[in-house]
Amino acid sequence: MAHYARIDENNIVQQVIVVDNKDTADAFGVEKEYIGAAFCERLLGGTWKQTSYNANFRKNYAGLGYTFDAVRDAFIPPRPSDDATLDEATCQWVVPAIELSLGADSSESGDSI
Numbered sequence: 001m002a003h004y005a006r007i008d009e010n011n012i013v014q015q016v017i018v019v020d021n022k023d024t025a026d027a028f029g030v031e032k033e034y035i036g037a038a039f040c041e042r043l044l045g046g047t048w049k050q051t052s053y054n055a056n057f058r059k060n061y062a063g064l065g066y067t068f069d070a071v072r073d074a075f076i077p078p079r080p081s082d083d084a085t086l087d088e089a090t091c092q093w094v095v096p097a098i099e100l101s102l103g104a105d106s107s108e109s110g111d112s113i
Helices: 031-045
Strands: 001-009 013-019 046-052 067-069 074-076 086-088 093-094
Touching: 001 031, 031 046, 046 086
Parallel strands: none
Antiparallel strands: 001 013, 001 046, 067 074, 086 093
């Protein structure tokens, strides 16, 4: 089975579907992305990009709200916070660690409450 993501005019993923391999293959049985994308377009309209459930290509499996970045040839999840930075190798967001401290009303003795 192959997976395809429908992207809008801003390259935001709107839908992800499963397509039978026979609908993505050429006359010799070789799977081709453009054949699967054309099948999806005929069936549902829109622009379609193949995505890998195992993240074997395009860095990440596409999800609703993800962005398809044509330069990186990757699906990138929504940015979780303004201070998150993109890891170029994985196209995953990295959020800085938050240092936690115990408040004045917290028990530091380890006693049970």
